Amino acid sequence: MSTQPTRRNFLKVSAAAGGGFLLGFSFLTSCEQKAVATLAPELVMPEQWVQLNGFLKIGANGVITIVSPNPEIGQNVKTSMPMLIAEELDADWEQVIVEQGKLNTDIFTRQLAGGSQSIRHGWEPLRKTGATARAMLLAAAAQQLSVPVEELTTEKGMIHHAASGQQVGYGAVAELAATLPVPETVALKAPKDFKIIGQGKKNVDARKIATGQPLFGLDVQREGMLIASIVHPPAFGMQLKSVDDSAALAMPGIRKVVTINTAPEGAELQWSDTNAFPRLVAVVGETTWQVLQAKKALKLEWEQVSAPESTEAHRAAFEEQLTNGKTEVARRDGDPEAAFASAAKIIEATYSAPLLPHNTLEPMNFFAHVTADKAELLGPIQTPEFLEKTLVSVLGLQPEQIEIGMTRMGGGFGRRLYGHFGVEAALISKAAGAPIKLVYTREDDMTQGTYRPDYLVRYRAGLDAEGKLIAFHIRGTGTNGSPVFANRFPAGAVDNYLVENFGQPSNVSTGAWRAPQSNFIAGAEQAFLDEVAEAAGKDPIDFRLELFERASKNPVGEKNDYEPERYAGVLKLVREKSNWDADSGDARGVAAYYCHDSYVAQVLDLTLDSAGKPQVEAVYCAVDCGIVVNPEGAINQVEGGIVDGIGHALYGQLTITDGKPQQDNFNSYRLIRHPEAPKRIETYFVDNGIDPTGLGEPSLPPVVGALANALYMATGKRVYDQPFIGELPG
Amino acid sequence: MAQYTINVNGKPHQVEASPETPLLWVIRDSLGYVGTKYGCGIGQCGACTVHIEGVAMRSCQMTVEGLGEKPVTTIEGLSANGDHPVQLAWLEHDVPQCGYCQAGQIMSAASLLSQIPNPTDEDINAGMAGNICRCGTYLRIHAAVKSAATKLS
Ligand code: FES
C-alpha cells in the first residue's frame, strides 16, 4: 500500500489578512455542517494553517479544512468524500470545514463527476489520505510527549496517552507533523470501527444554500468582469453564415460582438467536446439584461450544412431498422430461432422514449479570463481535466498556464460532462480581451442539444407450455446508438437468447443523461417482464426470483454483468417492506434494476383521480450499494432519482421539426412539480459491508418500470411510449 | 437608461437601468445579491422568487420601473442570521441537493406561511407548485414547510 501525498505537498503556510489566501475564490469559503433547529455558532478560523498534504490543512485551534476533490453537482460528494478522510483521520466532524478543490492532477485523481463513481473510486485513496495524516500527527505527538507512538490513541481530533493521562490536540502537533516523513504504509479501519462513515451528515453547504450565499457558477462576480451570451443556430444541421452586428453594437452597455469556433481545424478534441454548434456569435456587455437584449438585435444568416431531421423521421427510421435491419449480433445463447418456433406462447412489445434535455436548473455558464500567457476559468464543470486538455489545444497554452476552478453546480445529470461552454467562455474572453462570465439563457440551454437520445426497442419472449421462459430476443436502436446492454439481466437466466443492436447517426447531438441507456432500457425491460410474467400466470416478483435463481445456480453463458444473489436480495427486501403479498388497495407495480454497480428494487403504488390523472401514493425502495457512507445524503439521492424518473417518464419530451427543437422553456417543456411528486418514499439499504458503489443514478432507471406496471394495474392498459401522460386517458 | 431608487432588504439602492429591466437582473447584476436565481426568465420556475411588500413574486416578471418604491426582500434579507424558521427547517430536513432552486423555494414557503400559518397538504401543494426543483427534493421541501409551520404557530 503506497500513500498518495508526496513530500513537496507538505508546506507550512501562514495566513494573509483574513485568511483569504487559502481560497482562490473567496466565495468558496468554508461551510458549516451543523444543521439543527437553532444555528450552531460559526467555527472560529485559526490564525495560521498547517498544510499537511493536498487534502488537509490544520489550524492551531484544531479546526481542520478538508479539500473535496471532485465536482459537486448535487450528488453530495462535497460532504461524503471528506467524510472518508475525516473517518481515518479520526477528526471531530464538528470541527471540519470543507473546501472545493481546484483541478490539480498532481494531487488528485479522477476529478470527475460521472457514472456514480466518485465514492467508489475515492473509497480507498481518500481513507488512506486520512490515515496517513493521522499517523504523522501521532508520530509528532509521540515526540512532543516523549512517549512511544504505540501507546497513543486518537479520538475526535485529540491524541491521548492513557498511561500518563496526557492529551494533545491535532492543532498543537500539526506543525511538527508536517516536517516528519510520510509513512509508506498505513492500516485502515475495519468497517465496525467507523465513527463518521455510516452516520447521517448534513450537506456541508446547506447553510450557505439556505441563506443565498454565492456558490454557483452563475454567481461569480469579479472586478471588471463583463457578461457574455452566445447565439447558436436555430436548428440542428445549420451553421453560422454571416453576422451584422451594427444594431447590437449601438445598444447601451454593449462592448463587443465576437464570433468563435470551439473546434478549429487541427484542434485535439476530447469525447467531452460533444457539441452540435462549434461556431457561435457572442455578445459581450456590461449587464446580463443588456446583453440579452442586444442578442435580439443581431442580424444573423444561417446556412444548411446537413439535412434537417425530425422526431417523426427518427421514429420511422428506427421502426425500419428494427423490422428489416441487418446488424451485428451483440449476444447469442442457445438456439433462439428454434426455441421461438417451439414456444407455446410468444409475447412481443415495442417501447419508445423521446429526446430529453438535461435542464439543469442552473443554465450553462462559465467565468473565463484569458490573456496571452494565462487562462483562469471558474465554473460548473463535471470534467475539468478534459476541459483543460481541450483548452491547451484550442488556446495554445501549456497546462501550467491554465487554472480551472469548480463551483458548486446547479444540477448536472450528465449535462456538464460536455464542457463546450467552458471553451466558449475562454475563447470569448480572449477575443474580447476581458474577463467575462458566459451566461446561457434557458432557451439557449434547452435548444443546444447533448440530449438523452430517443430510442426504440423491441422485445420478444417465448414461453413453453408450463409458462417457463425459454427464449428471449431484444432488438434496440436509437439516435447515435442502441440503449441495450447485451449482458445484463435477463441474459444468463434464459437458455436461448439473442441481442441485436442498431444505431442511427444524427446531427442532433446526444450524450450521457443521468444513468445513460439504463434510464430508458430499465423501464422497457421491467415493463416487458411484467407482461411476460402475466402471460406465464406468475406473480411478477416470483417470476423474477425464479430467473435469478436460474442465473445463480446454472447461469447461461460466460459473461453476465450482475450478481443474481444481490439482485434477488433487493427484490426480496422490497417485497417485505412494501408488504407486497398483502393488498395495498392501490394499483402497484414492481421493478428491479442493476446499474452503476448498485442494485435497486422498487414497488410503486398509485391512484387515479376522477380525471384519470395519476397520483403516486408511495414508492418503496430497496438499495444495495454496499456500505452507505452518508445515509442522510444517500436517501436524498434515492428520493431525487425516483422523482426524476417518474417526472421524465410521465411528462418529459423534446421534439424536433425541421431540425428545430420545439420546446425551449418550462412553458412548453413540462417538468414534474411539487404536487405531482410521490406522497411518500421509503428507502431501505441492504447492510452487507461490501465496499460502496454508486448512488447518484441507480434509483432512477427501475422506477420507470415500476410506474409503467402500476399504470397498467390502474388502467388495464399497458403503456409503451414515453412520455406516458400522452398514453393515458383524459 | 434611467436612475431608480429601489428599496431592497431594508435599504435604498441607487441603480441605473433601462425601465424594462427585470428586477431579477437589477438585484443580481447591479446590487450583487446573487442568492436570487435565474432559471427560466418567464415566470415558470420560481428560482427568482423574492418578496415584494411581503408577498412572494417572480422577480424575472417585475420590471424595475413597475416596482417603484415597493419594498423588496431577497433571500439575503429574509433573516439577519439565516435563522428564519423556514431556513432552520431547511437545515433540519437537509433539503438541498444541488441547492440552486432552494432560495426560491424558501422565499415561496416563507410567504405561504405568512398567509396560511397552518397549511394543509393541499395548501402546500398549491403554494409550492410554482417552484421547480429539478433535483426532485419535493418531499423534503414538503416536510420542511410543515415543520416550519409548527415552529411558527
Ligand atoms: S427565473 Fe423567474 S420564474 Fe424562472
Ligand code: FES
Ligand atoms: S436542489 Fe437542485 S434544483 Fe432543487
